[in-house]
Amino acid sequence: MKTYFNEIKKNFGLGCMRFPISDGEVDYKEVCKMVDTFMEAGFNYFDTAHMYVEGKSESVLRECLVKRYPRESYVLTNKLSTSYFKKQEEIRPLFQIQLEECGVEYFDFYLMHAQSADIFAKYKKCRAYETALELKEEGKFNHFGISFHDKAEILEQILKEYPQIEVVQIQFNYVDYEDVSVESRKCYEVCRKYNKPVIVMEPVKGGSLANLPEKAKKVFNNLNGGSPASYAIRFAAGFDGIIMVLSGMENIEMMNDNISYMKDFKPLSENELKAVNEVCKIFKEQGLIQCTACRYCTSGCPKKILIPDLFACMNAKKIYKTWNTDYYYNNVHTVNNGKASDCIKCGKCEQICPQHLDIRKLLKDVALEFEKK
Numbered sequence: 001m002k003t004y005f006n007e008i009k010k011n012f013g014l015g016c017m018r019f020p021i022s023d024g025e026v027d028y029k030e031v032c033k034m035v036d037t038f039m040e041a042g043f044n045y046f047d048t049a050h051m052y053v054e055g056k057s058e059s060v061l062r063e064c065l066v067k068r069y070p071r072e073s074y075v076l077t078n079k080l081s082t083s084y085f086k087k088q089e090e091i092r093p094l095f096q097i098q099l100e101e102c103g104v105e106y107f108d109f110y111l112m113h114a115q116s117a118d119i120f121a122k123y124k125k126c127r128a129y130e131t132a133l134e135l136k137e138e139g140k141f142n143h144f145g146i147s148f149h150d151k152a153e154i155l156e157q158i159l160k161e162y163p164q165i166e167v168v169q170i171q172f173n174y175v176d177y178e179d180v181s182v183e184s185r186k187c188y189e190v191c192r193k194y195n196k197p198v199i200v201m202e203p204v205k206g207g208s209l210a211n212l213p214e215k216a217k218k219v220f221n222n223l224n225g226g227s228p229a230s231y232a233i234r235f236a237a238g239f240d241g242i243i244m245v246l247s248g249m250e251n252i253e254m255m256n257d258n259i260s261y262m263k264d265f266k267p268l269s270e271n272e273l274k275a276v277n278e279v280c281k282i283f284k285e286q287g288l289i290q291c292t293a294c295r296y297c298t299s300g301c302p303k304k305i306l307i308p309d310l311f312a313c314m315n316a317k318k319i320y321k322t323w324n325t326d327y328y329y330n331n332v333h334t335v336n337n338g339k340a341s342d343c344i345k346c347g348k349c350e351q352i353c354p355q356h357l358d359i360r361k362l363l364k365d366v367a368l369e370f371e372k373k
Contacts, residue, residue: 013045015246058101079113116150149354152186206292238267297349303338340367
């Protein structure tokens with residue numbers, strides 16, 4: 001089994017979905033500092049998509065990485081996202097735009113983005129896989145893969161139909177490992193069955209496993225060392241066949257913390273794994289909404305509801321039980337955007353949600369909590 005690719009130096013990558021923002025704009029100076037710190041520590045893998053950071057991620061990488069480092073010194077992954085094409089003829093022009101936005105002549109990895117049963121059906125209809133493989137043959141990218149958000153049986157179907165897939169990116173963390181909606185373990189096992197190296201996304205579940213409830217935080221504190229994020233990322237990186245773990249680092253502090261334990265990576269000890277299992281139990285007791293704030297749902301919402309932000313308010317209310325969450329709900333997240341009660345139940349958000357959340361029902365619960373008056 002091919003367990004690594006020659007271009008990759010280490011098993012830890014920068015997910016370019018959550019760049020630092022200052023006064024509403026990407027902080028280029030901070031991103032450059034992060035890129036430099038990352039590269040100096042011996043890491044070189046960068047993961048982007050056309051839709052990330054409200055469509056700015058690619059151009060930010062062009063300015064902060066591509067123009068400042070030799071092309072052979074870094075590994076750049078991009079994706080074909082479903083919202084940017086409706087027919088086969090639109091794929092090649094989109095790919096060319098992505099190359100230009102990034103300022104490169106080729107990508108190292110190109111992934112069919114966020115594959116699920118419905119999205120895969122669209123890609124088949126548009127011959128997206130075939131078009132991408134043609135681009136690979138033309139030297140426009142080196143490695144072909146998919147990122148995946150659905151049940152394990154769908155993943156197996158895709159891998160059977162397209163054995164040309166070289167790598168699979170899945171959501172994988174200790175909370176989702178046995179979760180029936182995400183099926184991290186089962187998806188990982190399918191990848192192993194078909195000898196596909198694995199790239200991990202959401203190892204910290206959108207920050208949820210870095211900002212733990214106090215009860216869970218104490219469990220890790222008792223280990224006398226390591227941030228909550230360190231246990232989540234090291235958990236994911238400790239499995240056979242996982243060649244890359246991505247972290248969407250938002251600032252230099254996060255990056256320095258991540259580098260501190262991934263530069264000389266060591267898997268979790270037996271004692272640390274016991275602590276992880278205990279934290280999983282605490283999370284289940286909380287009954288939190290398992291939203292990772294990927295924000296796929298917000299762009300298509302006809303009522304402009306900031307769904308992840310409202311879910312974050314709901315979760316914070318359950319954990320901290322303070323007035324602060326009500327303030328943010330009423331005076332920040334719904335001032336120029338829709339309230340939870342504005343939902344018209346069109347279902348567009350649920351069709352694209354990687355976590356397969358029952359968003360319409362959850363928004364009704366949010367409205368009951370925050371719009372009582």
